[in-house]
């Protein structure tokens with residue numbers, strides 16, 4: 001009874017606010033009555049994201065328990081005379097309101113409320129592992145941490161990751177999903193076999209390389225513009241048990257990038273002769289390495305930039321790992337681990353880092369993959385997690401990375417960063433050019449991720465305004481210096497800027513939009529298209 005009352009209230013709100021012409025009884029017939037919510041807590045959650053830079057309250061929140069729930073709601077929105085918009089929200093870890101919407105409904109794909117929102121008791125499907133075929137079918141709102149836990153039960157794991165696992169499958173596949181494995185396996189979007197997608201017309205379609213292939217490629221990296229991913233079939237490999245995690249420091253940028261580029265040029269080598277993960281970060285702060293990924297450096301043995309002869313006050317840290325299986329008591333097995341670790345040593349010998357700067361640790365594979373969550377818990381305990389995050393993520397072509405270093409790391413940033421700065425190269429041939437994601441036009445390009453937190457502590461260089469200005473300055477510098485960067489997790493507010501972002505791919509992107517979401521009702525928080533109400 002209470003459920004029906006709440007739903008009627010939600011529908012009335014939709015009717016009043018957007019002039020929805022659907023008869024409430026019609027929406028009731030959709031069968032989503034157990035899941036549509038106007039609970040203030042749900043609305044508040046859906047109106048915010050990790051960036052904490054924008055706020056937009058939806059009219060209602062749907063907690064779907066199946067693809068059919070979503071298809072019915074999208075069909076209703078698409079077919080009515082006065083439509084409402086629909087935004088899938090995974091874990092809401094966008095920066096600029098990409099999963100928000102005002103004149104419509106947020107479809108909350110992740111979280112424990114799936115199907116339980118208003119007492120229906122139904123839940124989205126659990127991950128299903130196909131051990132022999134080496135893939136897993138997962139709900140679009142599944143968090144990667146839960147995908148990992150499910151597949152580990154079969155001794156398997158996905159191949160390509162993000163640094164942080166509390167992100168949804170649909171959310172990262174709508175962008176690309178990258179981490180230190182991308183040089184070898186490609187981004188997460190290169191490791192998907194099949195998707196179920198609810199298009200902007202409310203059709204539920206299965207797509208893959210072979211079936212509805214246009215939709216399949218468009219949705220991968222498609223910023224939620226063509227449909228809502230309800231199921232993804234993700235490729236798996238045997239899961240390693242342990243990881244040797246190594247960090248080494250460089251004072252010369254050219255040595256650092258030469259080594260990174262050398263290490264990612266080895267994907268064709270047998271697994272034993274290459275690393276499994278290649279990343280890196282930039283240290284511009286003087287004194288202690290004081291960012292949230294620094295726990296690796298022992299606090300009892302702080303690294304002083306001044307003692308290492310940093311070039312222009314900046315140091316570069318290469319981060320690499322080697323996966324392995326724990327040895328048993330068996331002698332051959334023990335020998336295998338010894339050989340593998342010798343291989344690591346011989347690979348290290350080919351690199352040109354500061355010899356005294358090797359930091360090594362061994363840990364469980366799962367602990368390595370979940371490393372950022374530990375940092376999250378620490379930051380949360382200090383009240384430093386739920387703060388504004390004016391992040392800037394750029395793909396920088398290899399030919400211009402030295403110019404970027406000079407102008408940004410050694411120039412614009414000064415000696416304050418307000419958060420980690422990641423930098424690592426990837427091979428373009430591991431990215432499928434048919435997907436929607438945009439990358440620079442060179443065989444190798446770098447991710448540069450400025451992951452800053454704004455603090456309201458009276459220090460000008462940590463204020464949101466200062467960091468936003470600095471982001472604008474960096475983009476202007478790239479423009480002026482002819483560095484053709486492409487934003488990753490892009491944020492623009494005009495269609496002109498979006499057309500420039502997509503370049504030659506804009507026409508195809510637009511065509512796909514007209515085909516799969518002709519009334520522009522999906523993922524309006526990206527601000528690419530305006531709904532045609």
Ligand code: FAD
Pocket residue numbers: 049050087088089090091092093094095098099109140141161162163164167168169170171172174175176177178179223224225227228229230489523525526
């Ligand atoms: P949301 O913010 O909920 O949604 C993002 C966009 O995807 C929205 O437009 C939304 O409408 C759309 N969307 C969501 N679900 C679906 C679906 N099922 N179907 C279709 N569209 C959908 N990215 C990396 O690549 N590598 C990293 O290492 C990495 N680390 C991160 C660490 C942190 C702490 C944070 C906050 C972000 C990180 N990201 C990283 C960025 C992250 O991948 C993206 O922001 C991603 O979109 C977040 O997923 P989400 O589930 O929170 O998506």
